[in-house]
Amino acid sequence: DQQVKQNSPSLSVQEGRISILNCDYTNSMFDYFLWYKKYPAEGPTFLISISSIKDKNEDGRFTVFLNKSAKHLSLHIVPSQPGDSAVYFCAASISGAGNNRKLIWGLGTSLAVNP
Amino acid sequence: KAGVTQTPRYLIKTRGQQVTLSCSPISGHRSVSWYQQTPGQGLQFLFEYFSETQRNKGNFPGRFSGRQFSNSRSEMNVSTLELGDSALYLCASSLIGHEGYTFGSGTRLTVV
Numbered sequence A: 001d002q003q004v005k006q007n008s009p010s011l012s013v014q015e016g017r018i019s020i021l022n023c024d025y026t027n028s029m030f031d032y033f034l035w036y037k038k039y040p041a042e043g044p045t046f047l048i049s050i051s052s053i054k055d056k057n058e059d060g061r062f063t064v065f066l067n068k069s070a071k072h073l074s075l076h077i078v079p080s081q082p083g084d085s086a087v088y089f090c091a092a093s094i095s096g097a098g099n100n101r102k103l104i105w106g107l108g109t110s111l112a113v114n115p
Numbered sequence B: 001k002a003g004v005t006q007t008p009r010y011l012i013k014t015r016g017q018q019v020t021l022s023c024s025p026i027s028g029h030r031s032v033s034w035y036q037q038t039p040g041q042g043l044q045f046l047f048e049y050f051s052e053t054q055r056n057k058g059n060f061p062g063r064f065s066g067r068q069f070s071n072s073r074s075e076m077n078v079s080t081l082e083l084g085d086s087a088l089y090l091c092a093s094s095l096i097g098h099e100g101y102t103f104g105s106g107t108r109l110t111v112v
Helices: none
Strands: A011-013 A019-025 A032-039 A045-051 A058-059 A062-067 A072-077 A085-095 A101-105 A109-114 B005-007 B012-013 B017-025 B031-038 B044-051 B053-057 B064-068 B074-078 B087-094 B106-111
Touching: A011 A019, A019 A032, A019 A109, A032 A062, A032 B106, A045 A058, A045 A062, A045 A072, A062 B005, A072 B053, A101 B044, B005 B087, B012 B017, B017 B087, B017 B106, B031 B074, B044 B074, B053 B064, B074 B087
Parallel strands: A011 A109, B012 B106
Antiparallel strands: A019 A072, A032 A045, A032 A085, A058 A062, A062 A072, A085 A101, A085 A109, B005 B017, B017 B074, B031 B044, B031 B087, B044 B053, B064 B074, B087 B106
16 A cells, blocks of 8 residues: 555656646655655655645745645646756655654656756 | 765676675764665665664565664675565665665666
8 A cells, every 4th residue: 555656657847847746645644754856876865855834845946835634745846957857756754663753655756857 | 975885786696596785874874774666666665774773674575684783884685586676775874764864876686
């Protein structure tokens, strides 16, 4: 059972336009969400995160929106650049036994930004 | 500062063999997590070590094991390799947990 879902395996956007990557989750106990970007032959790199007490977090061209009632978050990239072409992973964090935290990952969305 | 180092980068093994992968975390990072990435399955969590103790474990068979040393370096071992174990194995380190993970470049394991 996939608790974190990225329903679009791929997305293609024109350079300069907005890229919107979506992520849905099923567990209302998730309290922290992260986006990672991955280039081929490299490990994922942290991009941006958001706590469940917020509904928006912005960092330069990247903004993450959280809609807790819909259990949905999205990553907006404006304006999109060819260098943004990568696989984007959404991840959700939950507190476990002994105050350990678990990170649940989506399957990723491959973004292609065309010049 | 140096990033997370995984060795080797590429590995080819035969079914039935065993393999050991190594991960050196960022200096000062005490948490090391291992993931398996395969096409269509995304990032599957294997286990997390913190101060030489395994504190989280994913849903992988017992053929997958790991350990962490006193200097925070970690190894994972896969015994009796199967074709389906072919994947990119990623290691991530952080100070205390998953927030602020830094990933290594991974070890690409091919089982033939």
